[in-house]
Amino acid sequence: MNWRKYRDILIGNLLITFCYACITVPNHIINGGVTSFSMVSAKLLDVPTVYLVNVVTLLLLGLCYIGLGKEYFFGTIFSCICYLALFNVFSKLGFTVHLPKLLSVLLSAAGVGAGYYMCLQAKATTVGFDVLALILNKKWSKLNIAYTMGVINLAVMLYGGFIFGVTAVIYGAVFVGVQSFTLNELQKYARKRSGAIANT
Template identity: 80%
Template sequence: MNFRKYADILAGNLLITFCYACITVPNHIINGGVTSFSMVTAKLINVPTVYLVNGITLLLLGLCYIGLGKEYFLGTIFSCFSYLVLFNVFSKTGFTVQLPKIASVLISALGVGTGYFLCLHAKATTVGFDVLALIFHKKKEKLNVAYTMGAINLAVMLYGGFTFGVLAIAYGAIFVGIQSIVLNKLQTIESKTEMGK
Protein backbone atom coordinates (compact mmCIF):
# COMPACT_ATOMS: atom_id res chain seq x y z
CA MET A 1 0.00 0.00 0.00
CA ASN A 2 1.31 3.42 -1.00
CA PHE A 3 1.10 5.44 2.24
CA ARG A 4 1.96 8.75 0.53
CA LYS A 5 -0.84 8.33 -2.04
CA TYR A 6 -3.51 7.79 0.60
CA ALA A 7 -2.09 10.50 2.89
CA ASP A 8 -2.41 12.99 0.01
CA ILE A 9 -5.98 11.88 -0.72
CA LEU A 10 -6.87 12.22 2.97
CA ALA A 11 -5.24 15.67 3.19
CA GLY A 12 -7.04 16.78 0.02
CA ASN A 13 -10.40 15.69 1.38
CA LEU A 14 -9.63 17.30 4.73
CA LEU A 15 -9.20 20.65 2.97
CA ILE A 16 -12.22 20.21 0.70
CA THR A 17 -14.62 19.05 3.42
CA PHE A 18 -13.51 21.75 5.88
CA CYS A 19 -14.08 24.43 3.26
CA TYR A 20 -17.45 23.01 2.21
CA ALA A 21 -18.83 22.17 5.67
CA CYS A 22 -17.46 25.16 7.59
CA ILE A 23 -17.36 27.92 4.95
CA THR A 24 -19.36 27.42 1.74
CA VAL A 25 -22.46 25.65 3.09
CA PRO A 26 -23.03 27.98 6.10
CA ASN A 27 -22.38 31.02 3.89
CA HIS A 28 -24.60 29.72 1.05
CA ILE A 29 -21.81 29.75 -1.54
CA ILE A 30 -22.52 27.54 -4.55
CA ASN A 31 -19.83 26.06 -6.78
CA GLY A 32 -21.53 23.93 -9.38
CA GLY A 33 -20.79 20.27 -8.88
CA VAL A 34 -22.91 17.17 -8.46
CA THR A 35 -24.93 18.44 -5.49
CA SER A 36 -25.87 21.72 -7.19
CA PHE A 37 -26.76 19.87 -10.40
CA SER A 38 -28.90 17.41 -8.44
CA MET A 39 -30.69 20.17 -6.50
CA VAL A 40 -31.78 21.91 -9.70
CA THR A 41 -32.70 18.70 -11.54
CA ALA A 42 -34.68 17.46 -8.53
CA LYS A 43 -36.89 20.55 -8.71
CA LEU A 44 -37.43 20.11 -12.44
CA ILE A 45 -38.39 16.42 -12.36
CA ASN A 46 -39.81 16.27 -8.81
CA VAL A 47 -37.41 13.63 -7.46
CA PRO A 48 -35.66 13.80 -4.06
CA THR A 49 -32.21 15.40 -4.36
CA VAL A 50 -30.56 12.58 -2.41
CA TYR A 51 -31.62 10.02 -5.03
CA LEU A 52 -30.05 12.07 -7.80
CA VAL A 53 -26.84 12.70 -5.84
CA ASN A 54 -26.49 8.97 -5.13
CA GLY A 55 -27.35 7.97 -8.70
CA ILE A 56 -24.96 10.47 -10.31
CA THR A 57 -22.20 9.56 -7.83
CA LEU A 58 -22.56 5.85 -8.70
CA LEU A 59 -22.57 6.71 -12.41
CA LEU A 60 -19.39 8.79 -12.03
CA LEU A 61 -17.77 6.00 -10.01
CA GLY A 62 -18.52 3.57 -12.85
CA LEU A 63 -17.17 6.04 -15.41
CA CYS A 64 -14.03 6.44 -13.27
CA TYR A 65 -13.37 2.70 -13.42
CA ILE A 66 -14.12 2.42 -17.14
CA GLY A 67 -12.46 5.64 -18.28
CA LEU A 68 -9.54 6.03 -15.86
CA GLY A 69 -8.68 2.51 -14.77
CA LYS A 70 -8.12 0.56 -11.59
CA GLU A 71 -5.50 2.85 -10.01
CA TYR A 72 -7.79 5.89 -10.15
CA PHE A 73 -10.77 3.77 -9.11
CA LEU A 74 -9.08 2.47 -5.93
CA GLY A 75 -7.92 5.97 -4.98
CA THR A 76 -11.40 7.30 -5.69
CA ILE A 77 -13.06 4.73 -3.41
CA PHE A 78 -10.79 5.88 -0.56
CA SER A 79 -11.42 9.51 -1.49
CA CYS A 80 -15.20 9.01 -1.45
CA PHE A 81 -15.06 7.31 1.97
CA SER A 82 -12.79 10.06 3.34
CA TYR A 83 -15.08 12.78 2.02
CA LEU A 84 -18.21 11.27 3.57
CA VAL A 85 -16.61 10.72 6.98
CA LEU A 86 -14.84 14.10 7.15
CA PHE A 87 -17.82 16.11 5.85
CA ASN A 88 -20.03 14.52 8.51
CA VAL A 89 -17.45 15.16 11.25
CA PHE A 90 -17.04 18.83 10.30
CA SER A 91 -20.81 19.29 9.92
CA LYS A 92 -21.49 17.77 13.34
CA THR A 93 -19.04 20.13 15.08
CA GLY A 94 -21.18 23.10 14.12
CA PHE A 95 -18.01 25.15 13.62
CA THR A 96 -18.36 27.83 10.94
CA VAL A 97 -16.02 30.47 9.56
CA GLN A 98 -17.92 33.76 9.54
CA LEU A 99 -16.24 36.29 7.28
CA PRO A 100 -17.49 38.76 4.69
CA LYS A 101 -18.90 36.83 1.72
CA ILE A 102 -16.07 37.67 -0.69
CA ALA A 103 -13.41 36.63 1.87
CA SER A 104 -15.29 33.35 2.40
CA VAL A 105 -15.34 32.77 -1.35
CA LEU A 106 -11.60 33.47 -1.69
CA ILE A 107 -10.47 31.32 1.25
CA SER A 108 -12.72 28.37 0.42
CA ALA A 109 -11.77 28.46 -3.29
CA LEU A 110 -8.07 28.37 -2.36
CA GLY A 111 -8.65 25.44 -0.02
CA VAL A 112 -10.84 23.47 -2.42
CA GLY A 113 -8.46 24.07 -5.36
CA THR A 114 -5.54 22.82 -3.26
CA GLY A 115 -7.58 19.85 -2.02
CA TYR A 116 -8.50 18.86 -5.57
CA PHE A 117 -4.82 19.08 -6.54
CA LEU A 118 -3.79 16.73 -3.73
CA CYS A 119 -6.40 14.17 -4.78
CA LEU A 120 -5.62 14.38 -8.51
CA HIS A 121 -1.87 14.30 -7.79
CA ALA A 122 -2.45 11.02 -5.91
CA LYS A 123 -4.40 9.60 -8.88
CA ALA A 124 -7.84 9.83 -7.28
CA THR A 125 -11.00 11.78 -7.99
CA THR A 126 -13.58 13.23 -5.62
CA VAL A 127 -16.33 11.35 -7.50
CA GLY A 128 -17.49 14.67 -8.87
CA PHE A 129 -17.29 16.24 -12.28
CA ASP A 130 -13.49 15.98 -12.01
CA VAL A 131 -14.07 12.41 -13.31
CA LEU A 132 -15.42 13.85 -16.57
CA ALA A 133 -12.61 16.42 -16.82
CA LEU A 134 -9.98 13.67 -16.43
CA ILE A 135 -11.67 11.44 -19.00
CA PHE A 136 -11.88 14.34 -21.49
CA HIS A 137 -8.19 15.08 -20.84
CA LYS A 138 -7.29 11.43 -21.39
CA LYS A 139 -9.10 11.47 -24.74
CA LYS A 140 -7.66 14.84 -25.76
CA GLU A 141 -4.51 15.82 -23.86
CA LYS A 142 -4.71 19.48 -24.91
CA LEU A 143 -7.77 19.91 -22.68
CA ASN A 144 -6.70 21.44 -19.37
CA VAL A 145 -8.15 19.45 -16.44
CA ALA A 146 -8.55 22.46 -14.10
CA TYR A 147 -10.27 24.66 -16.68
CA THR A 148 -12.46 21.83 -17.98
CA MET A 149 -13.66 21.25 -14.39
CA GLY A 150 -14.28 24.99 -14.09
CA ALA A 151 -16.28 25.05 -17.33
CA ILE A 152 -18.44 22.12 -16.19
CA ASN A 153 -19.10 23.80 -12.82
CA LEU A 154 -19.98 27.11 -14.49
CA ALA A 155 -22.35 25.28 -16.84
CA VAL A 156 -24.06 23.70 -13.81
CA MET A 157 -24.47 27.11 -12.18
CA LEU A 158 -25.94 28.59 -15.36
CA TYR A 159 -28.26 25.56 -15.59
CA GLY A 160 -29.46 26.40 -12.08
CA GLY A 161 -29.52 30.15 -12.60
CA PHE A 162 -33.20 30.56 -11.81
CA THR A 163 -32.84 28.48 -8.65
CA PHE A 164 -29.68 30.11 -7.29
CA GLY A 165 -30.21 33.72 -8.35
CA VAL A 166 -27.83 36.15 -10.08
CA LEU A 167 -25.81 37.15 -7.00
CA ALA A 168 -25.25 33.52 -5.99
CA ILE A 169 -24.05 32.74 -9.51
CA ALA A 170 -21.67 35.73 -9.44
CA TYR A 171 -20.08 34.55 -6.17
CA GLY A 172 -20.07 30.98 -7.48
CA ALA A 173 -18.32 32.06 -10.68
CA ILE A 174 -15.62 33.82 -8.64
CA PHE A 175 -15.24 30.67 -6.52
CA VAL A 176 -14.94 28.40 -9.58
CA GLY A 177 -12.51 30.80 -11.29
CA ILE A 178 -10.17 30.96 -8.30
CA GLN A 179 -10.43 27.22 -7.64
CA SER A 180 -9.55 26.51 -11.30
CA ILE A 181 -6.61 28.94 -11.29
CA VAL A 182 -5.21 27.44 -8.05
CA LEU A 183 -5.58 23.87 -9.34
CA ASN A 184 -4.02 24.75 -12.69
CA LYS A 185 -1.10 26.60 -11.06
CA LEU A 186 -0.32 23.67 -8.76
CA GLN A 187 -0.55 21.18 -11.64
CA THR A 188 1.76 23.39 -13.75
CA ILE A 189 4.32 23.55 -10.92
CA GLU A 190 4.11 19.77 -10.51
CA SER A 191 4.56 19.24 -14.24
CA LYS A 192 7.62 21.51 -14.39
CA THR A 193 9.11 19.79 -11.34
CA GLU A 194 8.68 16.35 -12.93
CA MET A 195 10.20 17.56 -16.21
CA GLY A 196 13.19 18.94 -14.29
CA LYS A 197 13.98 15.56 -12.70
Protein backbone atom coordinates in the same frame (compact mmCIF):
# COMPACT_ATOMS: atom_id res chain seq x y z
CA MET B 1 0.47 -0.39 -0.31
CA ASN B 2 1.37 3.14 -1.41
CA TRP B 3 0.83 4.98 1.90
CA ARG B 4 1.88 8.32 0.41
CA LYS B 5 -0.95 8.10 -2.14
CA TYR B 6 -3.58 7.55 0.56
CA ARG B 7 -2.02 10.18 2.83
CA ASP B 8 -2.33 12.76 0.03
CA ILE B 9 -5.94 11.76 -0.68
CA LEU B 10 -6.72 12.17 3.04
CA ILE B 11 -5.08 15.62 3.17
CA GLY B 12 -6.92 16.66 0.01
CA ASN B 13 -10.25 15.66 1.49
CA LEU B 14 -9.43 17.41 4.77
CA LEU B 15 -9.00 20.65 2.83
CA ILE B 16 -12.11 20.15 0.70
CA THR B 17 -14.45 19.09 3.50
CA PHE B 18 -13.25 21.82 5.88
CA CYS B 19 -13.90 24.47 3.23
CA TYR B 20 -17.30 23.03 2.32
CA ALA B 21 -18.58 22.27 5.84
CA CYS B 22 -17.11 25.27 7.65
CA ILE B 23 -17.16 28.02 5.00
CA THR B 24 -19.29 27.43 1.88
CA VAL B 25 -22.32 25.72 3.46
CA PRO B 26 -22.72 28.16 6.42
CA ASN B 27 -22.20 31.13 4.08
CA HIS B 28 -24.57 29.74 1.39
CA ILE B 29 -21.92 29.71 -1.35
CA ILE B 30 -22.64 27.52 -4.38
CA ASN B 31 -19.94 26.18 -6.69
CA GLY B 32 -21.59 23.95 -9.27
CA GLY B 33 -20.77 20.27 -8.89
CA VAL B 34 -22.89 17.18 -8.40
CA THR B 35 -24.97 18.52 -5.49
CA SER B 36 -25.91 21.73 -7.32
CA PHE B 37 -26.71 19.77 -10.49
CA SER B 38 -28.88 17.36 -8.51
CA MET B 39 -30.72 20.19 -6.71
CA VAL B 40 -31.76 21.74 -10.01
CA SER B 41 -32.61 18.45 -11.71
CA ALA B 42 -34.63 17.31 -8.68
CA LYS B 43 -36.75 20.45 -8.92
CA LEU B 44 -37.33 19.91 -12.66
CA LEU B 45 -38.10 16.19 -12.29
CA ASP B 46 -39.95 16.52 -8.96
CA VAL B 47 -37.86 13.86 -7.21
CA PRO B 48 -35.82 14.02 -3.95
CA THR B 49 -32.40 15.67 -4.33
CA VAL B 50 -30.68 12.92 -2.33
CA TYR B 51 -31.94 10.33 -4.82
CA LEU B 52 -30.35 12.17 -7.74
CA VAL B 53 -27.10 12.79 -5.82
CA ASN B 54 -26.80 9.03 -5.25
CA VAL B 55 -27.64 8.17 -8.87
CA VAL B 56 -25.21 10.72 -10.36
CA THR B 57 -22.46 9.70 -7.90
CA LEU B 58 -22.85 6.02 -8.82
CA LEU B 59 -22.81 6.87 -12.52
CA LEU B 60 -19.60 8.89 -12.08
CA LEU B 61 -18.05 6.06 -10.06
CA GLY B 62 -18.86 3.66 -12.90
CA LEU B 63 -17.39 6.10 -15.44
CA CYS B 64 -14.26 6.40 -13.28
CA TYR B 65 -13.74 2.62 -13.39
CA ILE B 66 -14.44 2.37 -17.14
CA GLY B 67 -12.68 5.53 -18.29
CA LEU B 68 -9.77 5.87 -15.84
CA GLY B 69 -8.99 2.32 -14.72
CA LYS B 70 -8.49 0.46 -11.46
CA GLU B 71 -5.82 2.73 -9.97
CA TYR B 72 -8.08 5.78 -10.10
CA PHE B 73 -11.10 3.70 -9.09
CA PHE B 74 -9.56 2.39 -5.85
CA GLY B 75 -8.16 5.83 -5.02
CA THR B 76 -11.60 7.29 -5.65
CA ILE B 77 -13.32 4.76 -3.36
CA PHE B 78 -10.93 5.79 -0.54
CA SER B 79 -11.48 9.47 -1.39
CA CYS B 80 -15.25 9.00 -1.22
CA ILE B 81 -15.01 7.36 2.23
CA CYS B 82 -12.74 10.17 3.47
CA TYR B 83 -15.09 12.84 2.13
CA LEU B 84 -18.22 11.39 3.75
CA ALA B 85 -16.52 10.76 7.10
CA LEU B 86 -14.73 14.13 7.30
CA PHE B 87 -17.71 16.17 6.10
CA ASN B 88 -19.83 14.59 8.83
CA VAL B 89 -17.15 15.24 11.47
CA PHE B 90 -16.74 18.91 10.51
CA SER B 91 -20.52 19.38 10.31
CA LYS B 92 -21.06 17.86 13.77
CA LEU B 93 -18.30 20.02 15.28
CA GLY B 94 -20.37 23.04 14.31
CA PHE B 95 -17.27 25.18 13.68
CA THR B 96 -17.93 27.87 11.08
CA VAL B 97 -15.78 30.57 9.51
CA HIS B 98 -17.79 33.77 9.08
CA LEU B 99 -15.99 36.36 6.97
CA PRO B 100 -17.20 38.92 4.42
CA LYS B 101 -18.86 36.99 1.57
CA LEU B 102 -16.20 37.70 -1.07
CA LEU B 103 -13.37 36.76 1.31
CA SER B 104 -15.20 33.53 2.20
CA VAL B 105 -15.52 32.73 -1.51
CA LEU B 106 -11.83 33.41 -2.21
CA LEU B 107 -10.53 31.49 0.83
CA SER B 108 -12.73 28.43 0.36
CA ALA B 109 -12.14 28.31 -3.41
CA ALA B 110 -8.37 28.32 -2.93
CA GLY B 111 -8.65 25.60 -0.28
CA VAL B 112 -10.88 23.41 -2.46
CA GLY B 113 -8.55 23.91 -5.45
CA ALA B 114 -5.60 22.79 -3.33
CA GLY B 115 -7.59 19.80 -2.07
CA TYR B 116 -8.48 18.75 -5.60
CA TYR B 117 -4.80 19.03 -6.52
CA MET B 118 -3.79 16.66 -3.70
CA CYS B 119 -6.39 14.09 -4.79
CA LEU B 120 -5.65 14.31 -8.52
CA GLN B 121 -1.88 14.07 -7.97
CA ALA B 122 -2.54 10.88 -5.99
CA LYS B 123 -4.60 9.50 -8.91
CA ALA B 124 -7.99 9.77 -7.25
CA THR B 125 -11.13 11.74 -7.99
CA THR B 126 -13.71 13.19 -5.61
CA VAL B 127 -16.52 11.35 -7.46
CA GLY B 128 -17.54 14.69 -8.90
CA PHE B 129 -17.33 16.23 -12.33
CA ASP B 130 -13.54 15.96 -12.07
CA VAL B 131 -14.16 12.40 -13.37
CA LEU B 132 -15.48 13.86 -16.64
CA ALA B 133 -12.58 16.33 -16.89
CA LEU B 134 -10.02 13.55 -16.43
CA ILE B 135 -11.70 11.30 -19.01
CA LEU B 136 -11.81 14.16 -21.53
CA ASN B 137 -8.14 14.93 -20.83
CA LYS B 138 -7.28 11.26 -21.38
CA LYS B 139 -8.96 11.40 -24.79
CA TRP B 140 -7.70 14.88 -25.73
CA SER B 141 -4.50 15.51 -23.78
CA LYS B 142 -4.39 19.20 -24.73
CA LEU B 143 -7.52 19.87 -22.69
CA ASN B 144 -6.60 21.54 -19.40
CA ILE B 145 -8.07 19.51 -16.51
CA ALA B 146 -8.52 22.46 -14.12
CA TYR B 147 -10.27 24.68 -16.63
CA THR B 148 -12.38 21.83 -18.05
CA MET B 149 -13.66 21.26 -14.50
CA GLY B 150 -14.33 24.99 -14.26
CA VAL B 151 -16.34 25.04 -17.49
CA ILE B 152 -18.45 22.07 -16.32
CA ASN B 153 -19.14 23.73 -12.95
CA LEU B 154 -20.03 27.04 -14.60
CA ALA B 155 -22.42 25.21 -16.92
CA VAL B 156 -24.09 23.62 -13.89
CA MET B 157 -24.55 27.02 -12.25
CA LEU B 158 -26.00 28.55 -15.41
CA TYR B 159 -28.30 25.52 -15.65
CA GLY B 160 -29.47 26.29 -12.11
CA GLY B 161 -29.53 30.06 -12.40
CA PHE B 162 -33.29 30.22 -12.03
CA ILE B 163 -33.01 28.45 -8.63
CA PHE B 164 -29.83 30.02 -7.25
CA GLY B 165 -30.43 33.59 -8.44
CA VAL B 166 -28.08 36.01 -10.17
CA THR B 167 -26.06 37.05 -7.09
CA ALA B 168 -25.42 33.44 -6.04
CA VAL B 169 -24.33 32.55 -9.59
CA ILE B 170 -21.90 35.51 -9.68
CA TYR B 171 -20.30 34.47 -6.38
CA GLY B 172 -20.30 30.89 -7.62
CA ALA B 173 -18.55 31.92 -10.83
CA VAL B 174 -15.84 33.69 -8.79
CA PHE B 175 -15.47 30.54 -6.67
CA VAL B 176 -15.08 28.34 -9.75
CA GLY B 177 -12.57 30.75 -11.30
CA VAL B 178 -10.36 30.87 -8.20
CA GLN B 179 -10.65 27.10 -7.64
CA SER B 180 -9.67 26.36 -11.26
CA PHE B 181 -6.80 28.88 -11.15
CA THR B 182 -5.44 27.41 -7.89
CA LEU B 183 -5.61 23.85 -9.20
CA ASN B 184 -4.01 24.80 -12.51
CA GLU B 185 -1.15 26.73 -10.88
CA LEU B 186 -0.38 23.87 -8.50
CA GLN B 187 -0.39 21.38 -11.39
CA LYS B 188 1.93 23.66 -13.41
CA TYR B 189 4.29 23.93 -10.43
CA ALA B 190 4.29 20.13 -10.00
CA ARG B 191 5.11 19.62 -13.71
CA LYS B 192 7.98 22.12 -13.56
CA ARG B 193 9.32 20.53 -10.39
CA SER B 194 9.18 16.99 -11.81
CA GLY B 195 10.87 18.27 -15.00
CA ALA B 196 13.63 19.92 -12.96
CA ILE B 197 14.19 16.74 -10.95
CA ALA B 198 14.31 14.64 -14.14
CA ASN B 199 16.99 16.94 -15.58
CA THR B 200 19.28 16.73 -12.53
